[in-house]
Amino acid sequence: MTEFNDKQIEILNAAEKLFAEEGFDGASIRTIAKLANVNIAMISYYFGSKEKLLEALIIHRTSTMKVQLENISREDLSPADKVERLIDLYISRINANKCMYQIMHFELSTKKRILNMESFMTIKKANSEIFKRVIEDGQQKGAFKAGINIDMIPVTILGTIVHFRTNALFFEQTLGLTTEEAFESYITNELTLHIKQTIKALLANEN
Amino acid sequence: MTEFNDKQIEILNAAEKLFAEEGFDGASIRTIAKLANVNIAMISYYFGSKEKLLEALIIHRTSTMKVQLENISREDLSPADKVERLIDLYISRINANKCMYQIMHFELSTKKRILNMESFMTIKKANSEIFKRVIEDGQQKGAFKAGINIDMIPVTILGTIVHFRTNALFFEQTLGLTTEEAFESYITNELTLHIKQTIKALLANEN
DNA sequence: GAACAATTTAAACAAACGTTTAATTTAAAC
């Protein structure tokens, strides 16, 4: 879409970090400018306002989250393997965009800004539909059970990951994940395994 | 614990609503005071500062969230029924304290305030341990499968509910839950059923 | 009802906020 120069990219990166860490209201134009090594006036100069900066950031990041999931439904895999690959992709995407997810989940939950969240919603919708297609295919082939709420499966997958991340402090204590690596390692191994086990069990046809 | 008079309660209620809707930084002392129908100075007078108001609110609300879950592990039910009851209690507790959960999940995720979240963590820990006990009991009785990640089961339950609530706007659109009642009804019926189905499937022993 | 403490108020406080200005520097075009 719109091309950004180096200065603008630096501002967007700084904004992403600080919006995620301190919230939109908590992060100030001055701290963002300082982190990006630019004059405070540059933000208004390039983006117009703080709110428009957030909007630009969301559109910029979501546009790069291309629908790579789409390809999976075309791959020649068993329905069960497709679901596993989808879960892997979900998790790796959140890991790669954890700041953005943090920001958008807060923005979605707040009633303050009636910001344009359509770009984020569109991605969510597309992903949900891919999931739906794969599962319905599996049901027709007799691999998956009927009578399950397909709409809520992405909710459980995403919810589990997001909830684990937001409560990082809690799990650092209770699971002893003191270092950053231990925490991330737990996500890619134990947590991912748990999600796969859970979804598999829900879908499994005992016949 | 500490007793609050009517004015203080009104301030706490107003603060809870506005902190949840607009975030801690987004809500101002003046809007809180206006909603509570008190002078702005009363907040400093009673609570000392905005930050201490949040702290008082958290301690006040979490102290009322007594460990009612504790009783369930003593009830004479099958392990499967106990799990169902635990899920019901989880959901009804979040429904009853949705504002507080909203606030605390944001506060937990932000790196800004190093606020005392111990009261919230203690509750989380207690609940997790009750869950653990019930499931381990079910495993010993042969009702539940072995080789599952017990720690992550509350994460999946809570994550699914919280994620559904935070993305309310999205599901209003995609599921057509236009009214407040339709949304809440979906949680108590479809979503609850989905969670129970999921956890049951994960725990079920096929032997 | 006088004396005292607790409550409530309007006003003011300094600090931080997002944004704009007007001047200056850098870059591009001819």
Added chain:
DNA sequence: GTTTAAATTAAACGTTTGTTTAAATTGTTC
């Protein structure tokens, strides 16, 4: 090299922020 546009700056703008003050009101005690 002059001209024009773009980028960058420091300073100031008017608000809003959380908090405090000092005066006024209310409640309590004897």
